[in-house]
Amino acid sequence: MKYGDSHLFSPARISPNGRSRAKKGDCPRISSCFRGAFLAFPLALFLLPAGCGRRKLSSDELERNRLFAEILKREDRRTLGEDDFFPRNLHFSTHPEVRQWCAVALGRIGNRRALPWLYNALHSSYASVRAAAAFAVGEIEDRETLKEEFLRVDPRAASELVAALDDPSIQVRMRAVEALGKAGSPSDSVEIIRRLHALPYEGSPVEQTYLRLAITALTRLRDPSAVPALEKLAESPDPEIQWRCANGLYGLRARKARSTFLRLLRSYNPDVRAHAARGAGICEAPDLADALIPLISLHDPDSGKPNSLGVRASAVEALGNLRNPGAIPAIRKALQEAPIVRANPEQVNFAVQAAAALGNIGAPEGKDALVPLTRIQGPAAVSAVIALAKLSRGNATFFDLVRLEDFTTEAARRAAAQALGEVGGPEAVRRLKLMLIQAASERATAAEIRAVPAAVEALARIGVEDLQTIVEPYLASHDGVILRAAIKAYKPPPRRKAPWKPLVEAYQRMAPGWDLEAKVSALSALQPWLSEQDVQAVLRSALGDRQRNARVAALSLLRKAGATDVPDDPGPSESATTDITYSILAVSRQNRTVATLETERGNIEIELYREDAPLTTANFISLARGDFFNGLSFMRVVPYYVIQGGDPRNDMEGGPGYTIRCEINMRAYEKGSVGMALSGKDTGGSQFFITLSPQPRLDGGFTCFGRVISGMQAAQSMTAGDKILKVRIEEDHTLFDYRRY
Structure with missing residues (x-):
């Protein structure tokens, strides 16, 4: 999930109320990586008192608010400070929640100097503090992040977390096993497996959560010895445990789990079938196609019951991964079962996945199914033209099958460039160079300019002899996306x-x-x-x-x-956020806030997690009140996974002109969770996504800042390019003693 933009900040574009007057698609870059994040916050949030209750807060509440604001300030600036604020409040605050906030903030800041404090907090008398400390250790010692920074995991981290697996509180054990999945090594999976055997299939809700987190941890540790344990656990009668095990086996690339995937494909539960289908696609057994083909139809041929889009999309993706040409007639038939029109979003989204699958299969017989799709305006054509190009590598007949001149929208032009890179050959090179010439014209459209990165990448893929002559002038580009390409x-x-x-x-x-x-x-x-x-x-x-x-x-x-x-x-980190803003965020953290996304497919109501992600939610509220999202589209739609929007460039590279800090928290990514799209730590801005199904692999990796409370059907009906018309914010102001500020 990428983020970026292209223009330098211009003070003249900021209105007196602090909101950018930039046009849609224009992403001003400001002089500090975070300076713009709260340009509108003080003014926007100072409007809060008008509708607030005026109950005077107790001295205890005021003190907690003060501490929350200070913690938030340090977290935002990614600093521990030069004093003893964190260790003192983590260990000695009279408020358990303050200790908990400190632990979570230390995990987000990521300074390894805090590890001894957190190891000590693992022995706190408060279970909530021990749980938060375990979570924070997993954040700081995340081995993937440390690997990127050429650092090694502190050996003490795993031993402390393993010890916490025997904590008397299951809340602590839950966070310890989650953290061990991040900070541990494959050998630590033995400790998790041993405890899994002691858990009942049908335990309390909290025990079920522990079980789910343990499965995710085993997946992250990537220890092949965990495969038999997950296969055994998948024999549970509980559908949720079944699909989570199937998801874990897929994550472990357990190709030998063929029989387990095959058995789960026969489940009555659509989530189990969807995850089993995806897993079957990694088994390198072309004969599995026979079990998958019935799942791509609108209705199961045997039972007559409808197949959900999640099952159909997962099954057709798996068929593409199996690369069995024998599946092509069935895919073609499934595409013809219903019209691929905007009024039928499920079939549109299925067509996108089916086209990609035909491209992956790589057999020329797939062309007959793809050519008609290229003539349907919209996301299906975008997917089909790339797939058709894969089947036409080095073959100039591609240009007889597709009219690239009809691909005029931004998404379509980028897809055309990518397709040309797949086809290769002199004609493809000529057309790509022509795209670059057109983009350099003074009359170039936004669609032509934004296709430049895709054209450059396509020429690099082809390997043209004069590539460096083409590329080097773009190294001086003022467009960050072009420069990165x-x-x-x-x-x-x-x-x-x-x-x-x-x-x-x-x-x-x-x-x-x-x-x-x-x-x-x-x-x-x-x-x-x-x-x-x-x-x-x-x-x-x-x-x-x-x-x-x-x-x-x-x-x-x-x-x-x-x-x-x-x-x-x-x-x-630099931040222009003022102390008053941190204080406002502290006192308003418990205000119930609902964002209503008015879209072309209907309204989606999102409850924002103000306390779990105060900076992120404040940023979202500020952008919404500034009409930033109006007219932007959901540019990415992946059935049974996510819909993603909030990008003024519409190519997953744009944003508001600044970045905000990640606020990783303990909220799980369930169906309808709302998260910030990232391309790395602290790179969020305006792009967000809504999960269409539970996504445990996203837990603890992306800021979860809300959940859909109404309108999930609208989210599931979204197709790439569908627009957000307006975002309304409704806030229930409960505790705001404005006389203190």
Whole structure:
């Protein structure tokens, strides 16, 4: 899930009330990575008192609000501070919830200096604090994150978490097993499996939650020895345990679990069938196609019962992964069962998945099913043209089958460029270069300009001889998305003198608060030349970059280069958020807030988690009240997974012109959960997603800041390109003593 934008911040575009006047699709980049995040917050949130109750808060409530605000401030700025605020309040606060807030904040800040404090908190007299401490250890010692930063997991982390698996409180055991999945090693799966055997299939709700978290942890540890345990657990009569085990086996790429997947495919429960179908697709057994084919029809041929879209989409995806050409007639028939029109969103979304599956199968017989799809305007055509290109590699007959001139929308032009990269050959190269020429014209449309990254990537895929001549001018682009595409495509010839120089210059041209992802991309692309003094010099200069993520990237690369004289911590993040704003967020954290998304498919009501994600929800509220989301589309729709929107560029690369901090919390991603889309830690902005089914793999990885309380049917009916008309915010102000501020 990507984020980025392309323009420098212009103060003239900010209205007196602090809201951007930028047009839709125009994403101003501001001078600090977070400076714009709360430009509208003080003014927008100062409107709160007008509808608030005026009960005077007790001294105890005021003190907790003060501490919450201070914790939030430090968390936002990713700093522990130079004092003893955190260890003092974590261990000695008279308010258990303050201790809990401290633990969660330490996990989000991510400074490993806090680990001893958290290990100590694992022995707190309060179970809620012990649970939060375990969660935080998993956040700080997440092995995937540490691996990216060329750091090793603290050996003590796993031993402390294993000990916490025997805590008397099941709430603590739940968070310990979840954290062990992040911070542990494959060998730690033995400890989880041993405890799984002691859990009843039909336990209390909290025991069931523990069981679910344990399954997810085993999946994350990627220990093949966990496969038999999950297969055994999948024999449970509980459908939820069955699908979670199937999901875990899929995550472990358990190809030998063929018989388990086959058995679960016969379940009456659609969730079990959907996950079993996806798992069957990894088994490298083409004969499994016979069991999957009945699941792609609108109705099961044997029982006559309808197949859900989740089952159909998962089954057709699996058929594509099995690459059995014998499935093509059945896929073609399933596409013809209902009209693929906007009024029938389920069939549109199925067609998108079916087209991709036909491309993956790779057999020429699939062309007959794909060509008609390319003539249907919308997401099905976008998917079909790419799939058809895969079946036509090196074959110029592709241009006789498809009229690329009809692909004029932004999404369609990007798909056309990607398709040309798949086809290859002189005609494809000619057309791609023509796309770049058209985009350079003064009369170029937004669709033409935003297709440039896809065209550059396509030319790189083809491997044209003059690629570097094409790419290097784009290394000076002021569009961060184009620049990132150029950096990715940059492959200097072997004998070039100082081949790293264009990348260094690209980084040095970027203003202090410029496109964060472009900075990180430029620095990361220097990896092949880490031994060069010039490269190490620019990496050391980047340790002073105003944007923290750029400092993290530079620090990681210097570690990889073997540097020992570098700081352990990249330092705090910049923030223009004022103390008054943190205080307002603290006192309004318990206000019940509902965001209503008025869409072309109906209304979706979302309850926002103000206390779990105060910065994220405040950002969402501010954008909504500034009409930011009006007219934007859900540009990404994946059946049975997510719908994603909030991008003014409509290509999953755009945002509001700033980034906000992640607020990873203990909320599970159930059906209807709302999360922030990211391309890395602390890269959220305006893009958000709604889950269409439970997604345990997202837990603890993306900020969960709300849940759908009404209108899930509208969310499930969404197709790529459907628009958000307006977002309304309704807030129940319960505790706000404005006389204190």
